[in-house]
Amino acid sequence: MPLILNEEQEMLKESARGFLEEKAPVAALRKLRDEKSEDGFSRELWKEMADMGWAGILVDESHGGAGFGFVGAGVLAEEMGRTLAASPFLSTSVLAATALNKFAGDAHKQEYLPKIATGDVIMALAVDEGRKHGPKETALTAEKSGNGFRLNGAKTFVADGHVADKIIVAARTAGAAGEEAGLSLFMIDRKAKGVTADRVNLADSRNAASIRFENVEATGEDVIGEIDSGYAALEGVLAAGRAGLAAEMSGSAQHVFDMTTGYLKERKQFGKVIGSFQALQHRAAHLYCEIELVKSVVLKALQDLDNAFGMAGVTCSLAKAKAGEVAKLASREAVQMHGGIGMTDEFDVGLFMKRIRVAQEMFGDGAYHADRIARLRGY
Amino acid sequence: MSDLEAFRTQARAWLEENCPKEMRDGAVGEEFVCWGGRNWTFKSEAQKTWLDRMASKGWTVPAWPVEYGGGGLSREEVKVLKEEMRRIKARSPLESFGIWMLGPALLKYGTHEQKAHFLPPIARGEIRWCQGYSEPNAGSDLASLQCKCEDKGDHWLVNGQKIWTSYADEADWIFVLVRTDPKAAKHDGISFILIDMATKGVSTKPIKLISGKSPFCETFFDDVETPKEHAPGVNAVVGALNRGWDVAKYLLTHEREMIGGGGSGAMGGARGIGEIAVDCLGVDETGRLRDAILRARVAETEVDGWAFLLTMERLKDEAKAGQGMGAKSSMLKYYGTELNKRRYELFMDAAGSEGLEWDSERSEDGKLVKGWLRTKANSIEGGTSEVQLNIISKRILELPDA
Numbered sequence: 182m183p184l185i186l187n188e189e190q191e192m193l194k195e196s197a198r199g200f201l202e203e204k205a206p207v208a209a210l211r212k213l214r215d216e217k218s219e220d221g222f223s224r225e226l227w228k229e230m231a232d233m234g235w236a237g238i239l240v241d242e243s244h245g246g247a248g249f250g251f252v253g254a255g256v257l258a259e260e261m262g263r264t265l266a267a268s269p270f271l272s273t274s275v276l277a278a279t280a281l282n283k284f285a286g287d288a289h290k291q292e293y294l295p296k297i298a299t300g301d302v303i304m305a306l307a308v309d310e311g312r313k314h315g316p317k318e319t320a321l322t323a324e325k326s327g328n329g330f331r332l333n334g335a336k337t338f339v340a341d342g343h344v345a346d347k348i349i350v351a352a353r354t355a356g357a358a359g360e361e362a363g364l365s366l367f368m369i370d371r372k373a374k375g376v377t378a379d380r381v382n383l384a385d386s387r388n389a390a391s392i393r394f395e396n397v398e399a400t401g402e403d404v405i406g407e408i409d410s411g412y413a414a415l416e417g418v419l420a421a422g423r424a425g426l427a428a429e430m431s432g433s434a435q436h437v438f439d440m441t442t443g444y445l446k447e448r449k450q451f452g453k454v455i456g457s458f459q460a461l462q463h464r465a466a467h468l469y470c471e472i473e474l475v476k477s478v479v480l481k482a483l484q485d486l487d488n489a490f491g492m493a494g495v496t497c498s499l500a501k502a503k504a505g506e507v508a509k510l511a512s513r514e515a516v517q518m519h520g521g522i523g524m525t526d527e528f529d530v531g532l533f534m535k536r537i538r539v540a541q542e543m544f545g546d547g548a549y550h551a552d553r554i555a556r557l558r559g560y
Numbered sequence: 561m562s563d564l565e566a567f568r569t570q571a572r573a574w575l576e577e578n579c580p581k582e583m584r585d586g587a588v589g590e591e592f593v594c595w596g597g598r599n600w601t602f603k604s605e606a607q608k609t610w611l612d613r614m615a616s617k618g619w620t621v622p623a624w625p626v627e628y629g630g631g632g633l634s635r636e637e638v639k640v641l642k643e644e645m646r647r648i649k650a651r652s653p654l655e656s657f658g659i660w661m662l663g664p665a666l667l668k669y670g671t672h673e674q675k676a677h678f679l680p681p682i683a684r685g686e687i688r689w690c691q692g693y694s695e696p697n698a699g700s701d702l703a704s705l706q707c708k709c710e711d712k713g714d715h716w717l718v719n720g721q722k723i724w725t726s727y728a729d730e731a732d733w734i735f736v737l738v739r740t741d742p743k744a745a746k747h748d749g750i751s752f753i754l755i756d757m758a759t760k761g762v763s764t765k766p767i768k769l770i771s772g773k774s775p776f777c778e779t780f781f782d783d784v785e786t787p788k789e790h791a792p793g794v795n796a797v798v799g800a801l802n803r804g805w806d807v808a809k810y811l812l813t814h815e816r817e818m819i820g821g822g823g824s825g826a827m828g829g830a831r832g833i834g835e836i837a838v839d840c841l842g843v844d845e846t847g848r849l850r851d852a853i854l855r856a857r858v859a860e861t862e863v864d865g866w867a868f869l870l871t872m873e874r875l876k877d878e879a880k881a882g883q884g885m886g887a888k889s890s891m892l893k894y895y896g897t898e899l900n901k902r903r904y905e906l907f908m909d910a911a912g913s914e915g916l917e918w919d920s921e922r923s924e925d926g927k928l929v930k931g932w933l934r935t936k937a938n939s940i941e942g943g944t945s946e947v948q949l950n951i952i953s954k955r956i957l958e959l960p961d962a
Contacts, residue, residue, distance in 0.1 A: 183877040184870065442957050456959040459950075465959065466952035470891045477870040503867045551859040558862065560834035560849040 182488065184480055190256055193249065197235075197260040204229065205266035207529045213267055214386035220344050221380070221388035222267040228300050230268060237298025239278040244294035246278075251421065251486035255428035255479060262432025265536055267387055269303045271425050272341035277304030279421040280349055280366065283490065284406040284414040289368070293347070305345035306418060307336035307392055314545040316351060316415055317361055321394060323352035330354070332367065332375075332397040338543065342390030343380040345371050349418075350394070355409050365411040366418075367403045374398070385536040417490065419544055420497040424482040426540045427497070427504035431479045433540075434472050434504070434511040437533045441465065441515045448520075461518060468514055471507045478503045495557055502550035505541030512537045567637050571644045578613045579650045580606035586649030593655050597688025598732045614653035615684045621659055624667065628675050629683030635880070657726065658682035658689040661811050662735050665752070669799040669807050677794045678754070690731035690757075692722040692779055693808065700947045702737075703746045703805060707781065709738035709753060716753065716796065718761075718784040724941065728764040728777035731757055736781075741802050752804035753797050755786045771933040772918075772926075815942045816893035817885070833858045833865075833903055837910035854909055861902050868895055887955035894948035897938035904932040 186194065204226055213221060230236055238254045240246020247253070254275055261270060278297050281290055296302035308316055321334025332352055342348060348369050356363025371378055375397040378390045406414035442465060445456030455461055482500035485493035512534035516523035523530045541547065583606050594600075594607050602608040614620050617631060622638045624630020633641065645652075663682055666675050681687040698705040707720030718738060728734065734755050741749030755762065761784035766774035788796055799807045834849065837858055841850045849855035872892060879885045907928060908915050915932075917923035939945040953959045 183881070184874040185877045185881055442959070445959060453962075454960055457962045459962060462953035462957075462959050463946065463949040465957055466894075466949040469952055469957060470895045473888075473891060474864070474867040474871050474895070477874045478867045480874065481870050499863060499866055502863050548856070551856065551863055554863060555834060555849070555855060555859040556847065558832060558834050559847075560838045560843065560855060560858065 182484055184477060184484070186252070186256070186480075190249075190252055193253055194256045194260060196233075197257050198263070200233070201260050201264045201266050205261070205264050205268075207265050207532060210265045210267050210386060210532065219380075221341075221386075222269060222344075227268050230270070231298065231300025234298075235270065236274050236300045237278075237294075238274055239282060240294045240298045241282070244290065244298065246294065246298040251424065252480070252483045255424060255483040258425045258428035259432035259435075259479070262429035262434075263436040265433070265532055269305075269341045269344070269388075271422065271429070272305045272345065272388075273297055273303050275425040276306040276340075276418055276422045277347070277349060280306070280405055280414065280418045283417055284366070288402075289405065302347065303341060303345045304347045304349060305339050305342045305390075306422070307339045307342060307348050307350045308415070308419070308544075309338050310334065310336055314543070314549055316364075316412070316419060318358050319351045319353050319364055320358040321350065321352050323354050323365060323367060323399065325354075326398070329398055329400040330367070330403075332369070332394040332399060334394055336392045336394075337381075339378075339390045339392055340543070341388045342371075342392050343378040344388060345378075347371065348376070348378075348392065349405060351411065351415050361412040363409050364415060365408050366405040366414055367399050368405055369394075369397060369399060369403065383539055385539040386532075387536065387539065389539075416494055420490075420494045421486060423497045423501040423544050423550075424479070424486055424493075426543055427475075427479050427482060427500035430504040430508035430537055430540050431472075431475045433533050433537050434475060434508040437511050437515040437530060438465075438468060438472055440530060441511075441518050444519055455518075464514060464518075468507075468511055471510060475500075475504045475507045495554065498545070498550040498553045501545060502547045502554070505537075505550075506547040508537040509541060564636055564640060568640045568644060571641050572647075574617070575644055575648055575650060578610075579645075579648060580609050582606035583610045583651045583653075584649050585651070587651055592651060594651075594653060594685065595656055595688055595727070595730070596654050596685025597656075597730065598686070599730055600685070600688065610651070611653045611685050618683065620654045620685065621663065621679075621683045624663065624679065624683065628667075629680035654685045656682065656685070656688055657691055657731075658687065661691060661814060662689050664814055665735070665798060665807050665811050668810060669752075671793075671795065673791075673793040674795060674798065677791055687732045688727075688730065690725050690728045690734050690779075692725055692728075692734045692736035694724045695721060696723050700944050702808070702943075703750065705737055705739060705750065707736065707738045708742070709740050709751065711740070712785070715785045715787050718753075718755065718781040718786060720781050722779040722781075723767075724776045725764070725779045726776055728757070728779045729766055733757055734762075734779065735798070737804055737808055740797075740804075744802060747805045749802055750804040750808070751797050751801050752799055752807040753786070754790065755781075755784065755796070756790075759784055759786055761785070769933070770936070771930040773930065773934070812943060813885075813889045816889040816948070832862060833906050833910070834862060836907060840910040840912065840914075854906070857909075858906055861899070861906060865899055865903070868899055871895075887951055890943075890948040890951040890955075893942060894939075894945050894952070897935075898945060900938050901935050904935045908932050 234247035235257055237246030238249045238257060241248045281294055293302060310320055323330040323332045348371055350367045350369055352365055352367055353363055354365040375395040377393040381389050381391050383389050445461060446454055448455050478500040482496040485496045515530045516534060519530055522528050582604060594611055618626055618629060619631045622631035622633045622641055626632040659682060663679060666678060693702060695705050695707060710717045734757055736753050736755055737750055738753055739749050740751040761782045763780045764777040767776045767778060768774050786796060790796055837849055844850050875885055875888055911928055915928050918926040918929060
């Protein structure tokens with residue numbers, strides 16, 4: 182399959198860019214931050230996105246979605262990365278939609294996929310418990326109790342966790358932290374007894390939460406995938422999330438790079454535009470190359486998710502590793518080349534730097550994924 | 561069956577019947593290449609048979625038109641042919657600067673007479689070409705070249721020196737950038753001219769490199785008289801007089817794509833760095849390479865290598881879809897060669913003191929250490945990394961001149 186967007190995907194990209202520039206510019210995120218919005222995103226805007234088919238981009242048409250596949254979802258994530266648009270897109274439309282599409286039973290699909298597509302339900306994925314990503318390290322327990330389960334433990338760094346209606350939780354039904362076996366995924370109502378979700382303000386002013394589970398009751402019907410063998414499903418959902426974040430970071434990196442080259446052409450010092458200085462030209466040209474590499478790995482990962490979902494984990498790791506490292510470089514170079522103004526809150530570059538830092542940490546940073554690739558390649 | 565599948569069936573049958581067994585060992589590398597030319601000594605009867613048979617089909621240059629010795633194949637058919645050759649691990653029948661560089665230049669800028677005269681001997685491996693671009697005082701600033709070419713009525717008189725001419729001592733003909741108008745602006749007075757290396761006054765001197773090898777020469781032109789036409793209607797100058805820079809630029813793009821491709825070994829057919837490092841150093845009880853810091857550097861380089869490979873694929877797909885590659889070839893040249901240098905540094909790190917052996921038997925005559933030294937030229941030849949970054953800055957990012 183050629184490594185380029187098809188016509189339909191190109192059109193989606195173009196219309197997404199126009200929409201986001203108008204409705205969700207960086208100023209919109211700034212406003213949410215400064216007004217200390219409790220939701221952390223605009224529900225009205227999310228409804229509009231849903232009306233355009235974005236919320237259900239991965240939901241097939243029989244469930245009321247757009248059925249555009251992962252490349253389509255990545256195109257949207259990339260454009261959202263360009264304007265730092267805040268929405269439950271990653272948590273609900275990528276992570277939860279993938280979990281339901283690929284691993285849930287028919288009843289769950291019938292009930293929730295149409296609601297995801299209409300924007301009427303928000304979902305979150307709760308995986309990590311410590312400061313670094315580690316799905317296998319899951320210690321939150323789901324003990325058998327009567328006919329059901331009882332969940333105890335805590336999750337952190339949960340995107341949209343405090344606004345989600347439903348939380349998909351990775352829990353240990355057997356085995357010990359560090360093991361792949363013994364994991365199961367549960368879908369829990371955020372308002373269920375014993376669930377406490379607290380928003381945690383992160384550097385990027387987007388949504389993240391810490392969630393405590395105290396004797397939360399669940400039944401076998403709340404399980405997504407298989408009991409004790411949920412690791413494969415979790416990895417599948419994480420692969421989609423990693424590709425989504427990589428696409429978002431690709432968009433953010435491209436945008437800060439455009440801002441930077443724009444500034445290099447206009448800012449004058451020593452009587453010349455600073456873009457004429459070779460010390461800056463070569464750094465900009467190097468960064469250009471790195472960003473081109475990111476575009477390739479991101480598209481490859483998204484295509485792999487569409488064409489061979491079960492095999493896509495490794496290219497999703499590649500995309501997450503490369504996009505994270507390059508986006509960080511792009512934001513650092515952007516601040517440095519903008520000089521003093523790049524350090525001011527008034528200027529947008531800092532917001533990109535903060536969001537990129539968060540996105541590259543979520544679901545595994547560059548080191549995590551480079552290690553994973555090394556293991557898969559036998560060293 | 562589609563036409564392409566029918567072609568595959570035919571190609572497979574023909575290769576099966578015509579590729580000698582000895583040429584099916586998948587051998588690549590300097591010592592197995594067939595360069596052809598007047599002075600060429602075939603390494604085996606099979607090498608000659610393989611060249612002759614492939615040339616008779618036009619498949620040494622499968623994409624060139626049939627009338628000029630090529631196979632007249634479409635881009636898709638060429639891809640199929642390459643796949644079928646890889647399937648039986650067939651060696652390449654012929655490599656040369658004629659195929660890689662002069663051919664594409666003549667196909668784009670040459671007259672019918674020039675193509676008909678020069679291309680078929682390249683396709684048959686009869687004439688070996690070399691490239692006369694750089695001069696002692698014109699390296700990165702290639703357009704400042706001074707090699708003089710004067711109009712003497714019925715012939716050209718050439719005086720000057722070229723340097724870094726690959727395999728000039730073994731080549732039959734040379735394509736040279738010369739200054740035909742010393743008064744014009746530096747890019748405007750250059751012409752692209754073809755000269756027989758056997759002409760009186762042309763001489764070469766090999767340059768010994770840090771690897772101990774001499775793949776490059778100095779080439780001298782002392783009062784070289786070369787005809788204006790090499791045969792009736794066959795002009796010695798390619799393209800318009802004084803417009804040689806256009807041809808040179810076009811060819812440099814080709815060269816960059818070719819050299820940059822070397823970086824793709826990171827995840828291509830070649831063995832991975834990690835795999836080689838494990839052979840050298842072993843793994844610990846968790847299965848990880850026994851040197852944690854080297855392992856991390858290897859992993860980062862493999863991530864970049866894989867991303868680079870995908871980028872070459874994407875740019876080719878974009879080019880096919882009509883977006884063209886243009887100055888992006890500078891990106892491939894820059895990133896691919898820098899990556900190749902990184903890979904060889906890591907190979908050397910993994911190999912330790914054994915990797916430093918210069919001529920021992922177990923080192924296969926210092927294959928690794930000499931290969932490592934060879935890569936240092938990657939980011940110099942065909943335009944330095946710094947020149948590529950300048951091109952990206954100006955042509956792609958449109959940053960202003962200093």
